[in-house]
Amino acid sequence: MNFEYSDKVKKLQEKLIAFMEEVVYPNEKVYYQQVNEAESRWTVPPVMEEMKARAKEAGLWNLFLPESQFGAGLTNLEYAPLCEIMGRSSIAPEVFNCSAPDTGNMEALVRYGTKEQQEQWLTPLLNGEIRSCFSMTEPDVASSDATNIQASIVRDGDEYVINGRKWWSSGAGDPRCKIAIVMGKTDPTAPKHEQQSMILVPLDTPGVKIERMLPVFGYDHAPHGHAEITYDNVRVPASNILWGEGKGFAIAQGRLGPGRIHHCMRLIGVAERALQLMAERVKNRVAFGKPLADQGVVQEWIADSRIEIEQARLLTLKAAYMMDTVGNKTAKKEISMIKVVAPNVALKVLDRAIQAHGAAGVSGDFPLAAMWANSRTLRLADGPDEVHRRAIAKLELLGE
The missing domain is CATH 1.10.540.10 (Acyl-CoA dehydrogenase/oxidase, N-terminal domain)
Known part of the structure; x- marks a missing residue:
């Protein structure tokens, strides 16, 4: 490599x-x-x-x-x-x-x-003219297991009818958010991983209702936001289905591979900025007669942070390299490993940086508190740590 x-x-x-x-x-x-x-x-x-x-x-x-x-x-x-x-x-x-x-x-x-779907939605997204959300997670089931999803997508002639309640549809609060990719079940009797489908639902379709925006540790993340949405007899053309019926789980896995590693890449950046802010702070603050930078425990924080960031970056690069060379499916263990490592490293570095800043670290005068709140969500988003650890262990036990 x-x-x-x-x-x-x-x-x-x-x-x-x-x-x-x-x-x-x-x-x-x-x-x-x-x-x-x-x-x-x-x-x-x-x-x-x-x-x-x-x-x-x-x-x-x-x-x-x-x-x-x-x-x-x-x-x-x-x-x-x-x-x-x-x-x-x-x-x-x-x-x-x-x-x-x-x-x-x-x-x-x-x-x-399809070509038509790309012309209608992909082009304006690529141009930055509109925004979108992804509606998968549901409040009534453990959504870390995507096969639990209960929202229904039922064919009715030339249309599909969607019913269900979703939450944590990030980005739905933005007035530019025009389209949701909704995951639901088209055939509850099909094999376990072929029951789900994904469908394109314009947010201005009758029956789509944003119930509320969900705060994250008190942050509403406006104007982006995280919405709870109900879909009440929402009708869209049958041509809005993505790929085909029963392909929802497969699309989710294909979509989440790059998404997971992108989060990890950004988290390395979060940790780097936290370390930079910590280093600046401790060089300019004096306590007990000397700069905080001269305190042994603070030097340990800085050293441990640099070590952990470098380790996380190398694992991120390895996972990215494998995705490029052998594909997302073969790289699934590396993707799961970095998805566990990166948020936890970022949180450790942020916690030290907050401690080094004292009360200022938990205030809104510095970005650390907001960065911590956002990073903490990524131990849950795109699969919680426990699900990824389970996947890693199963692959190890199989000798893969």
Whole structure:
């Protein structure tokens, strides 16, 4: 395995770092100020659209898609260091049109969508004109086992009728969110992994109702948000089905592979920024007669953080390399391993950084508390730690 970055990637890294320093970091406070001062928090801050336009002009757009027809033509391994840089700011992925759940939804449309579906939904998503959400998780079942999903998708002539209640449909609060990919059961009598299907549901379809936005440790993540949605006799054309009936579980697995590793790449960036903030803080604060940086325990925090970040990055790169060379299915153990490792490493580094900042670390004056809240969700999203550990153990016991 050769993890040396190509000249193409190095140039993109340089451009991306410069853009982050010149455009994104200086506008973080502007973004949240505009969100808080708007008549409704569920409106798009003007500065976001300004930054997106500049990112397009700079050629830093849709970097996540390996297909050169739609994206930058980067492999997973090439994208990893770029995604990491974006992960250092919570607003950065959207600036470059590389944010979840749009990335996963675009990948699903690229792989499984018809030409008509791609023209109607993929093109505006690629252009950053609209946003989307992914409606899988349900409040009434343990959704870490996707076969538990109970929402129904029933064929009725030239239409499908959708009924069910979903939650944690991230992004549905955004006024630009126009389309949901909904997972439900088309045939409860089929084999276990062929009962589910996915279907495209425009959010303005009669019967779609956003019940509420769900906070995360008190953060509403406006204007993105995480919605609880009811689908009450929602009718859409039969042509809205993705790939075909019974393919929902297969699509979920194909969609979540890249999605999981993208989260991990961004989490490495989160940990890097936390370490940077911690180092700056301890060099400039004095306690008990000397800088915090001279305290032995603080030096251990910094050393342990660097060690853990490097380990997590190497495992991320290995998983990305395997996805590129042997495919997502063969790389499933590595994907599960990094999905466990990356959030936990980020949380450890963030916790130390918060401790080093004292009371300021839990305030809104620094990004650490919000980063911790978001990172903690990723021990659950796209499969909880326990499910991934179970998968790793089963593969080990089989000698794979």
